[in-house]
Each structure stands twice: as C-alpha cells, then as structure tokens.
Amino acid sequence: MLSGKALSPCIQKALKDDTNRLLFHSVSLDEVREEVAAAYKPHRLDMDADKGLDARMHSLSLGQVKFNRLKYGANVRIDPKHLEQFYLIQMPVCGRADIISGEHHIALDANLASVLNPTDPLSMWWSGDCDMLMFRIERDAVERACGQQLGRPLGAPLSFKSELSWRANPIWSNMMLYLTQLLAECPSATDQVLIRHQLEQLVINTLLAIQTHSYTDAMNQPGQTLAPRYVKRVEEYIEEHASEALTPGQLAELAGVSIRTLYAGFHDFRQTSPMEHLRQIRLKKVKAALEQQAVSVTDAALSWGFTHMGRFSREYQKVFGEKPSDTRRRCQG
Numbered sequence: 001m002l003s004g005k006a007l008s009p010c011i012q013k014a015l016k017d018d019t020n021r022l023l024f025h026s027v028s029l030d031e032v033r034e035e036v037a038a039a040y041k042p043h044r045l046d047m048d049a050d051k052g053l054d055a056r057m058h059s060l061s062l063g064q065v066k067f068n069r070l071k072y073g074a075n076v077r078i079d080p081k082h083l084e085q086f087y088l089i090q091m092p093v094c095g096r097a098d099i100i101s102g103e104h105h106i107a108l109d110a111n112l113a114s115v116l117n118p119t120d121p122l123s124m125w126w127s128g129d130c131d132m133l134m135f136r137i138e139r140d141a142v143e144r145a146c147g148q149q150l151g152r153p154l155g156a157p158l159s160f161k162s163e164l165s166w167r168a169n170p171i172w173s174n175m176m177l178y179l180t181q182l183l184a185e186c187p188s189a190t191d192q193v194l195i196r197h198q199l200e201q202l203v204i205n206t207l208l209a210i211q212t213h214s215y216t217d218a219m220n221q222p223g224q225t226l227a228p229r230y231v232k233r234v235e236e237y238i239e240e241h242a243s244e245a246l247t248p249g250q251l252a253e254l255a256g257v258s259i260r261t262l263y264a265g266f267h268d269f270r271q272t273s274p275m276e277h278l279r280q281i282r283l284k285k286v287k288a289a290l291e292q293q294a295v296s297v298t299d300a301a302l303s304w305g306f307t308h309m310g311r312f313s314r315e316y317q318k319v320f321g322e323k324p325s326d327t328r329r330r331c332q333g
Contacts, residue, residue: 025056032072039068040088040136043080051075051128060183062190063200064141067179068134069093078124084322084330087137088116089207091166091176095130099123104162113166115211117159119321135203145204149219151227152235155272155280157319161212171210175202218271227269230255234262234274242281243304248274282306283319290324291331297324 024035032055033045039059047053054073059066090097090113097108102120106112116122118139126132147153167173179199182189190196208219234251251274252259266274282304289300298309301324306312316324 021058021060023057023059027053027055029053036070039066040086041080041084043078045079046077047072048075048128060190061196062203063196064138065200065203066134066136068136069132070134071131072126072128074128076126078126080122082121082321083116083118084320084326085139086118087135087139087142087160087207088114089135089137089164090114090116091133091164093131093133095132096127097130097132098125099162101162106162111165111167113164114162115160115164115207116162117157117321119157119159119318137204137207141200142204142208145201146208146213146215146219149208150215152270153277153280154215155270155277156214157321159214160207164211169210171206175206179203228265230257230262231265231269234266235270235277238274238278238281242278242285245305246278279315280319283316286316286324287320287327290327294332295328297328300324 023039024031026032026035029045029047032053033043035057036045037043039057051074053076056071056073058069060068090099090108092108092110092113094110097114099106099108099114099116100121100123101114101116102122104120106114108114143154143158146158164172166176179202182199190199234255237251237254238246248259248262252262255262257265263273266272266277270277272280286300286304286306289295289303290297293300295303301307301309301312313324320327322330
C-alpha cells in the first residue's frame with residue numbers, strides 16, 4: 001500500500017505550475033465558472049462571501065481521459081445537476097469536500113475519493129483548502145471497455161459504487177504513482193499517441209477492475225462471454241436491422257431455436273431479453289440522430305419506432321442521464 005506521504009511529492013512534481021498544463025489562474029468568480037464549465041459542463045458555482053477566490057486548474061489530456069487538478073482557494077458550492085457525458089473521479093490531495101450524488105452522501109478527505117456517475121443528480125461543497133485531483137473519463141469510452149470485456153453491448157447504464165479509498169487500494173495508488181512519476185520524469189511522454197492511448201486504457205480498465213459497478217458480477221462470471229452462437233447471431237442481426245419491424249418469432253426463426261430457448265439464452269448470457277436489447281439499440285440510434293442531425297425529438301423517436309413520447313422520454317433519460325430535448329439542445333445549439 002502506498003502512503004499519502006509517498007504519493008503527494010510525486011503529484012506535486014508531476015503537476016507543477018507550468019504554462020503547458022495550467023489552464024487558468026483567476027480570482028474572478030465568473031471567469032472561474034466559465035473556465036471550469038469549458039473543461040466539464042455548465043454548472044452553478046457559488047462562493048462564501050468571507051473569503052476571496054484564488055482558483056487555478058491544471059489539465060493533461062490522455063485521449064478519452066482528462067487528468068486535472070483544481071483548487072478554488074475559497075469555500076464553494078458546485079451544482080452541475082447531472083454529469084451526463086462523463087464519469088468523474090475526485091481525489092483530494094488535501095482539504096475536504098461533501099458530495100451529494102443521487103442517494104449517496106460522501107465526505108471526501110485525503111484518503112477517500114468519489115466516483116460519480118453520469119446519470120446521478122449531483123451537488124458538491126469544497127473547502128477553501130481543497131486541492132483536488134480529478135479524472136474526467138468519457139462515458140462512451142468506459143461503456144465500450146466494459147462491453148469489450150463482457151463480449152456484448154451494455155443493456156443498461158454502467159453505474160459505479162460512489163466511494164473509493166484511493167490511497168489504501170494498492171492497485172489504484174500504484175497506478176497513480178506510476179502515472180505521476182512518468183509525467184514528472186518525462187513530461188513529453190503523452191505527446192506520443194501510443195503512450196497516450198495506453199495510459200487512457202490503463203486508467204479506464206483499472207477503474208473497471210477495482211471499483212464495484214453494476215456489471216461486476218457479470219464480468220467475474222466464469223465463461224460469461226461464451227454465449228451460444230444463436231445469441232450472438234441475433235445480436236448482430238438486431239444491430240444491422242434495428243430500423244425494421246422485428247418480432248420475437250422472426251428472431252427465433254433466424255436463430256434456429258424456439259422463442260423460449262432464445263429468451264433463455266439472452267437471460268442467461270446477457271441478463272436481458274432480445275426485445276429489450278432491440279429497444280436499447282434503438283435508443284442509441286435516436287441519440288445519435290439528435291447529436292448529428294437537425295431533427296426534432298419527435299421525428300427522431302418516431303423514425304426508430306417509439307410512439308409513446310412520455311414513455312420514450314423516461315426510458316431515454318434513464319439510459320443517458322438527460323432528456324432527449326437536452327441532447328438536442330446541447331448538440332444542435
């Protein structure tokens with residue numbers, strides 16, 4: 001186990017103040033809010049009136065992972081509502097923070113970190129001396145990595161346990177030591193595309209391995225990726241023909257098994273049903289349309305077979321952590 005005393009000097013050296021990694025240094029609340037919003041997402045930021053702000057942020061990109069260090073220099077309250085598109089890991093080097101994430105209250109200190117999910121409502125309070133290391137990890141990258149380990153697409157949002165003893169866990173703390181030592185001794189290492197990608201995957205896969213999440217049991221199940229060929233064939237067919245009117249009978253006939261056997265195979269090896277898998281694929285198609293095309297929510301939903309707008313909106317928000325109208329507004333301006 002790596003002690004905090006051993007880790008902190010590496011962090012201090014790796015993330016020292018330099019022009020390449022310093023995103024901003026400001027005493028203006030409006031400027032700080034704008035800069036942090038650009039790095040994460042728009043949010044409400046309030047400051048205690050008894051002390052002025054002295055905020056600075058350093059950042060390093062590892063592809064789909066951003067390694068940041070942020071200090072406000074004053075007691076602040078932060079309300080981003082939902083993270084939506086990314087997971088956020090917060091590790092205080094010093095100071096305290098209170099996190100309300102969904103139904104969980106996490107009191108962060110120099111030993112306890114938080115792992116925040118995209119779909120959970122979120123609000124935070126940071127003490128004035130809070131100096132925070134953070135990983136912003138894109139949701140698509142984490143879910144893709146989890147799906148690759150499972151051998152199948154995810155049927156529901158990936159949700160992590162909210163508390164992480166980041167210094168006490170030897171795997172996580174030694175990963176942090178390796179990363180910070182590399183950045184301290186060879187700052188240009190991340191200029192290499194292959195190295196940057198390897199570090200990105202190291203962070204993502206370490207998180208999936210050591211932090212309990214909603215697919216932990218499925219990932220640890222022996223032979224869980226060895227689904228029958230008919231299950232994989234139906235999955236592939238659904239992916240390619242999701243725009244068509246598919247029925248359980250058609251899919252079972254395609255697979256060469258009975259409807260009962262098809263449903264049992266999906267239940268045993270995918271923890272879902274073929275029609276629920278189809279619905280998840282269609283939801284992702286709607287999201288892609290809203291992100292990439294000038295189309296209304298209603299037209300996008302109808303084009304992928306969703307006729308009950310209220311039910312569709314609830315299912316969409318449950319999966320993606322935001323309303324379809326929010327996706328359209330965010331991506332289409």
